[in-house]
Amino acid sequence: MDEAIIDLNNLCFRWKKSGNILLDIPKFQLKQNEHVFLQGPSGCGKSTLLSLVGGILISESGSLKVLGQEIWDLSRSGRDAFRVDHIGFIFQLFNLLPYLSIEENVMLPLSFSSIRSNRAGKTKLDRLNEAQRLIKSLGLEEEQAEKRPVIELSVGQQQRVAAARALIGNPELIIADEPTSSLDTELRHSFLDLLFEECKKSGSTLLFVSHDSTLSDNFKTKSSMDELNIIN
Amino acid sequence: MLNILVRSLWNRRGTAMLTIFSIVISVTLLLGVEKIRKGVRASFSSAVSGTDIIVGARGGQLQLLLYSIFRIGNAPNNLSWESYREFSNNRRVRWTIPFSLGDSHRGYRVLGTNQDYFKYFRYGNKKKLEFSKGKSFYEVFDTVIGSEVAKNLNYQLNEEIIVSHGTGKKSFLQHDDRPFKITGILRPTGTPVDQTVHVSLEGITAMHVDWESGAPPMEGESLSLEEVLKLDLQPEEITSFLIGLKSKIHAFQIQRRINSYMEEPLSAILPGVALQELWNILRTAETGLRVITWFVLFAGLLGMITALLSGLNERRREMAILRSVGAGPVTISFLLIFESTVLTLTGIIFGIIFLYIALIVSQPILETYFGLFVSVDFLSLQDMILLVGIVFAGMLMGLIPAIKAYRQSLADGMTVRI
Numbered sequence A: 001m002d003e004a005i006i007d008l009n010n011l012c013f014r015w016k017k018s019g020n021i022l023l024d025i026p027k028f029q030l031k032q033n034e035h036v037f038l039q040g041p042s043g044c045g046k047s048t049l050l051s052l053v054g055g056i057l058i059s060e061s062g063s064l065k066v067l068g069q070e071i072w073d074l075s076r077s078g079r080d081a082f083r084v085d086h087i088g089f090i091f092q093l094f095n096l097l098p099y100l101s102i103e104e105n106v107m108l109p110l111s112f113s114s115i116r117s118n119r120a121g122k123t124k125l126d127r128l129n130e131a132q133r134l135i136k137s138l139g140l141e142e143e144q145a146e147k148r149p150v151i152e153l154s155v156g157q158q159q160r161v162a163a164a165r166a167l168i169g170n171p172e173l174i175i176a177d178e179p180t181s182s183l184d185t186e187l188r189h190s191f192l193d194l195l196f197e198e199c200k201k202s203g204s205t206l207l208f209v210s211h212d213s214t215l216s217d218n219f220k221t222k223s224s225m226d227e228l229n230i231i232n
Numbered sequence B: 001m002l003n004i005l006v007r008s009l010w011n012r013r014g015t016a017m018l019t020i021f022s023i024v025i026s027v028t029l030l031l032g033v034e035k036i037r038k039g040v041r042a043s044f045s046s047a048v049s050g051t052d053i054i055v056g057a058r059g060g061q062l063q064l065l066l067y068s069i070f071r072i073g074n075a076p077n078n079l080s081w082e083s084y085r086e087f088s089n090n091r092r093v094r095w096t097i098p099f100s101l102g103d104s105h106r107g108y109r110v111l112g113t114n115q116d117y118f119k120y121f122r123y124g125n126k127k128k129l130e131f132s133k134g135k136s137f138y139e140v141f142d143t144v145i146g147s148e149v150a151k152n153l154n155y156q157l158n159e160e161i162i163v164s165h166g167t168g169k170k171s172f173l174q175h176d177d178r179p180f181k182i183t184g185i186l187r188p189t190g191t192p193v194d195q196t197v198h199v200s201l202e203g204i205t206a207m208h209v210d211w212e213s214g215a216p217p218m219e220g221e222s223l224s225l226e227e228v229l230k231l232d233l234q235p236e237e238i239t240s241f242l243i244g245l246k247s248k249i250h251a252f253q254i255q256r257r258i259n260s261y262m263e264e265p266l267s268a269i270l271p272g273v274a275l276q277e278l279w280n281i282l283r284t285a286e287t288g289l290r291v292i293t294w295f296v297l298f299a300g301l302l303g304m305i306t307a308l309l310s311g312l313n314e315r316r317r318e319m320a321i322l323r324s325v326g327a328g329p330v331t332i333s334f335l336l337i338f339e340s341t342v343l344t345l346t347g348i349i350f351g352i353i354f355l356y357i358a359l360i361v362s363q364p365i366l367e368t369y370f371g372l373f374v375s376v377d378f379l380s381l382q383d384m385i386l387l388v389g390i391v392f393a394g395m396l397m398g399l400i401p402a403i404k405a406y407r408q409s410l411a412d413g414m415t416v417r418i
Helices: A046-053 A075-088 A103-106 A114-120 A124-136 A142-147 A155-167 A183-200 A213-219 B001-012 B012-046 B061-068 B081-086 B113-118 B148-154 B203-207 B225-230 B250-261 B269-314 B317-322 B329-372 B381-412
Strands: A004-013 A021-033 A035-039 A061-066 A085-089 A173-177 A205-210 A219-225 B055-057 B095-105 B108-113 B131-134 B144-147 B180-186 B196-198 B238-244 B266-267
Touching: A004 A046, A021 A046, A021 A205, A035 A085, A035 A213, A046 A061, A046 A205, A075 A085, A075 A114, A075 B113, A075 B329, A085 A155, A085 B317, A103 A124, A103 A155, A103 A213, A114 A124, A124 A155, A124 A183, A155 A173, A155 A183, A155 B269, A173 A183, A183 A205, A183 A213, A205 A213, A213 B238, B001 B012, B001 B329, B012 B269, B012 B329, B012 B381, B055 B061, B055 B250, B055 B269, B061 B266, B061 B269, B081 B095, B081 B238, B095 B113, B108 B203, B113 B238, B250 B266, B266 B269, B269 B317, B269 B329, B269 B381, B317 B329, B317 B381, B329 B381
Parallel strands: A035 A205, A035 A219, A085 A173, A173 A205, B108 B196, B144 B180
Antiparallel strands: A004 A021, A004 A061, B055 B238, B055 B266, B095 B108, B095 B238, B131 B180, B144 B196
């Protein structure tokens, strides 16, 4: 199985028609089940690239296929639906909606995607069980998970809940944008291990983006924005 | 999705409640003003409900209506007893009630009339006057007082009161040599009757019998009570009189005959027509009041936009998260329109509840102190239309933050630079 999850060719991106070109990436590929580390200093356009892959931004030239689908051919609402159906996101900070419970936060994508909802479980109870399983396997105590509002969780715990949300319903692609930057070193590695394990279990491809090159040892495939983006 | 919306709103309940509160106030005000406006009209109409024609000396119809029924202002002139007799004997006339005005008691108007007043006068929904205590006047110096006079001045039966000459609150000329005894107190009516001191026409004559051209008699020239009572106290003049017809069909015919009466210049008015003129005058004030309440509502809705707009910045993260799990910018902006609609609707519901509580509480107060009867009934169709309009206005107002949220979530995407 070497079907490309992401297949990007000759991407050229700038914010405004008259502006400077920010990204010029001749080629970037992500194969199925790969765990890729993409390194780059802050401000180099990593997040912009992720927004492009997520279908939030579109580029004026080039081609970007995600799961074989030319993503810019889709309508805007089509891209929104495609995003939730096939991609799970984890961000650096503030991943959770403070007014929802931990389970509700984890199950949030399911209410936007029937594909992932069906994969997570046939009934509501099944889906809840799946959410609880993920929470547990990502190392959150169940009693903690049930009782406490999400804002009282530590940052490390919040990131695990965010990871569970990205993973639920087994999306083909997990995009993690600096998910460990606010964690201390020890937590970083245990978080990564759990993330790898769950990605393997669900057969998800992982694109891990960070400025911190010390993390790259954990990954087999590495790449850096400097190499990809010929503008810099 | 609905769950997210409700929980998100609940998370910001402090601001949301303030917003709702300002809408509650404006809705209550808007509906309340409308209720009071109707109440005012109803009270005015109520005071003349059984009367077909009002007759007075020649003058404006509104003036006649105001001084004879509402005890506001003074009559320009009197009319003769002969004219009154002439028309009260007309074959089309079922009853007449003579009114003699011009004196007062501690700010309350004194009305000279006869027993027909208690027999024929109707108010509200064709209701008869009733006594809460005592009975009608039979002696010359008997008086029947309205419920409010009794309550505010704390008068009991058989107490004696002094009538002042003229209608000012502080009159220097007192009819203090001829006190009146309270023989009856009327039940509240919500009309000017409550604020009236009723005496017989003979009582009015008796008070003024030895006066000359509006001045009290010289010392030593005034008559004693016994002397007065021996005189013929039939009045020579009265101020106005009310007519009840056997059939309303003849109202215009009788009115025309009175207006063209050769013996004396008289004015006959139809209360409904005169009230209409009153409404026309009051309309400006009503409009002013309504404009103010509209502005209050506008301010309330504006407050809502302000709250939503200023909340948007804090909610960028929330929207970015929703974007990352597949919510489109349209969904995000829909969220805000829905929110403003929910806020407006809640405000309206509580506004209605608040209005009814306020009405129930204030109804007795308004009735006793202002003679204003505000009915606690269901909302009129007009009110409903108004409320639906407010909901739409609320939705429309939500559009402004919604558009901003739409742009913002397009620009931010899933990442927020805080």
